[in-house]
Amino acid sequence: MASYGESVVVSKWFRRGRGLRVGDLVSFKHPINMGENAVKRILGMPGDFVAVGGARGAGQGGEGGGGRMLQVPAGHCWIVGDNLTWSRDSRIYGALPLGLVTGKVLGVVSWKDGWRRLDSGLQEAVVDDEVD
Amino acid sequence: MSPILTGRVLYQCAKASIFTISVAIFANDNLFEIVSISGKSMTPALSPDHNTSGTRDWIVLRKMQPTNNIKRGDIVSYPSPHNPDKIAVKRVIGLDGDTVLLDQRRRSAMPPEKQRGWDTWGGKCVVPYGHLWVEGDHWSGSLDSNHYGPIPKSLIDGRALGLVWPWSRFGQTPWTQYRSKTRVIEGIAVCPKEWEL
Numbered sequence: 001m002a003s004y005g006e007s008v009v010v011s012k013w014f015r016r017g018r019g020l021r022v023g024d025l026v027s028f029k030h031p032i033n034m035g036e037n038a039v040k041r042i043l044g045m046p047g048d049f050v051a052v053g054g055a056r057g058a059g060q061g062g063e064g065g066g067g068r069m070l071q072v073p074a075g076h077c078w079i080v081g082d083n084l085t086w087s088r089d090s091r092i093y094g095a096l097p098l099g100l101v102t103g104k105v106l107g108v109v110s111w112k113d114g115w116r117r118l119d120s121g122l123q124e125a126v127v128d129d130e131v132d
Numbered sequence: 133m134s135p136i137l138t139g140r141v142l143y144q145c146a147k148a149s150i151f152t153i154s155v156a157i158f159a160n161d162n163l164f165e166i167v168s169i170s171g172k173s174m175t176p177a178l179s180p181d182h183n184t185s186g187t188r189d190w191i192v193l194r195k196m197q198p199t200n201n202i203k204r205g206d207i208v209s210y211p212s213p214h215n216p217d218k219i220a221v222k223r224v225i226g227l228d229g230d231t232v233l234l235d236q237r238r239r240s241a242m243p244p245e246k247q248r249g250w251d252t253w254g255g256k257c258v259v260p261y262g263h264l265w266v267e268g269d270h271w272s273g274s275l276d277s278n279h280y281g282p283i284p285k286s287l288i289d290g291r292a293l294g295l296v297w298p299w300s301r302f303g304q305t306p307w308t309q310y311r312s313k314t315r316v317i318e319g320i321a322v323c324p325k326e327w328e329l
Contacts, residue, residue: 016216031284032262032324034199075214099211099287 006110008039010103017077017098021045025105025118026079031093039105040089044078046098047071052091070095077101165193166296167209169221173268173275174207178221190297191221193290199264202227202285204316205308207292208266213280221292222276225314226265228285229321231258234278235314241272250278257282261321264288267314 010027014020022042030036044050051069072078076095081087090096107117168188169178178189193209202208204224212220226232233256239247259265263282268274277283295301 016211029284029286031286032260034262034285073214075212075216097211097213097216097284097287099213099216100284 006108008108009106011106012103014104015102017045017075017101020077020098020101020104022048026077026101027103027105028079028096028101031096031100037102040079040081040087042077043080043090044072044095046074046076048078050078050090075099160195162195164293165195165290166190167193167219167221167290168297172273173270174221174223175270177223177269178207187298189295189301191292192294192296194293195290198288198291199285202264202288202291205312208264208288209290209292210266210283210287211289212275213283213287214275220266220275222266222268222274223312224264225267225277225312226259226282226316227318227321228259228261228263229319230265231256231317231319232265232277233315233317235267235271238271238274238278246279258319259321261323262286265316267312269312 008027020026020042022045024042025039026042027037027039030038049069049071051067053067072095076097078090079096080089080091105118107115109115168190170188178191198208202224204227206224207221208224209219209221212218234253239250242250257265259282262285264285265277265282267276267278294305
């Protein structure tokens with residue numbers, strides 16, 4: 001998604017955590033700035049374990065001795081933006097209550113490209129029974 | 133009866149119902165909502181007879197900008213942080229920037245594993261920017277900020293205006309006389325540097 005100039009279509013059926021899964025892009029009310037909405041991706045649902053890396057932008061978890069692992073509490077989700085270096089998300093303000101989630105992003109509309117459907121990017125695991 | 137007449141009547145009824153239902157849904161979500169208070173966390177201010185006779189109070193909530201001019205002592209409604217399908221109705225005790233000194237009496241009513249969680253606060257909590265500390269009036273049976281900490285202001289979706297049922301107390305706000313026993317040191321909230329535009 002571009003940083004501005006594009007609109008997203010949000011389905012409100014998925015509000016408050018209904019039917020949401022890891023990998024979904026969701027729109028939510030900002031927990032700190034009132035009146036603002038934000039769009040980020042869910043990386044952890046309640047009960048999942050997430051690894052929070054060292055300093056911001058320092059790469060994969062555990063580097064620099066600051067890495068730790070948290071379990072997402074009941075009724076919350078862990079959201080992270082795709083642009084890891086610049087995204088202000090759960091790595092800064094912690095788990096997001098699902099009550100703030102207003103819906104799931106179905107796709108993006110822009111003047112240039114028209115309608116673009118956004119999928120979660122996760123594929124079903126393929127189990128190959130023939131390989132040992 | 134002529135079939136054309138019946139068809140037209142049905143069409144008019146359908147149009148009117150759809151219009152009315154849409155307006156009602158819009159009003160319910162964005163203007164005012166009437167909810168019933170079940171549970172004893174807000175006794176004696178709300179639903180005082182819930183345990184004995186099962187009668188519940190009904191209150192009307194204001195849904196437009198519920199946190200505009202919010203004051204300590206207001207009753208607010210929000211989806212519960214641990215279970216977003218349930219709506220919790222509690223009283224605002226601390227605004228952002230306040231230091232809340234946790235009420236020891238509430239700890240004694242909790243089961244041991246919750247007491248350990250309560251102890252991690254160290255007896256007080258500074259409410260962060262953009263958050264509120266909410267508590268139920270009933271000190272021994274309330275799931276509130278003592279359990280899950282301060283809640284974001286954006287989570288609040290309604291502020292109570294008055295009672296609508298029982299009819300004898302229509303329009304009253306019986307919760308305004310309540311003085312919470314939780315001590316609060318008032319403070320000013322500072323927007324953290326990262327969020328300043």
